[in-house]
Amino acid sequence: xxxxxxxxxxxxxxxxxxxxxxxxxxxxxxxxxxxxxxxxxxxxxxxxxxxxxxxxxxxxxxxxxxxxxxxxxxxxxxxxxxxxxxxxxxxxxxxxxxxxxxxxxxxxxxxxxxxxxxxxxxxxxxxx
Numbered sequence: 001x002x003x004x005x006x007x008x009x010x011x012x013x014x015x016x017x018x019x020x021x022x023x024x025x026x027x028x029x030x031x032x033x034x035x036x037x038x039x040x041x042x043x044x045x046x047x048x049x050x051x052x053x054x055x056x057x058x059x060x061x062x063x064x065x066x067x068x069x070x071x072x073x074x075x076x077x078x079x080x081x082x083x084x085x086x087x088x089x090x091x092x093x094x095x096x097x098x099x100x101x102x103x104x105x106x107x108x109x110x111x112x113x114x115x116x117x118x119x120x121x122x123x124x125x126x127x128x
Contacts, residue, residue: 028076028079028100028103029054029076030052030054030059030076030081030100030106031052031053031054032051032052032123032124033049033050033051033123033124034049034050034051034052034106034121034122034123034124035047035049035050035121035122035123035124036048036049036050036063036119036120036121037119037120037121038110038117038118038119039117039118039119039120046066048063048064048065048066049062049063049064050062050063050064050072050121051064052072054076057075057076057077058073058074058075059072059073059074059075059076059081059083060072060073061073061083063083063085063094063096070085070086070087070094071085071086072084072085072086072096073086074096076100079099079100080097080098080099080100081096081097081098081099081100081106081108082095082096082097083095083096083097084096092112092113093112094110094111094112095110095111095112096108096109096110096119097109097110098119098120098121103123104122104123105120105121105122105123106119106120106121106122107119107120107121108120
């Protein structure tokens with residue numbers, strides 16, 4: 001009986017750390033540099049940059065377009081990123097919405113005065 005109790009105790013001690021690790025799944029983040037591709041725009045397919053910083057659910061950053069860098073702000077909640085250019089002129093504001101499909105791909109749509117366009121972004125690879 002003592003041997004059985006010892007086996008149970010060992011099993012509980014071995015399983016407890018594994019259960020704790022499973023409960024602490026990493027929270028996804030969009031912080032980092034992204035290479036963004038916009039499809040079906042008036043100028044065809046374009047590649048641009050996006051640099052984001054996430055604190056909690058709040059997201060800020062910079063959208064690098066052919067028209068210059070634009071600050072963006074928004075939120076990342078439940079795998080969905082919602083951003084808008086921080087521009088006082090609402091008529092020329094760009095809004096972005098995308099889902100994080102895995103840790104390195106964003107996919108969604110953006111809206112601007114030129115219409116709605118599909119976009120994807122991939123995390124920029126760190127240089128060795």
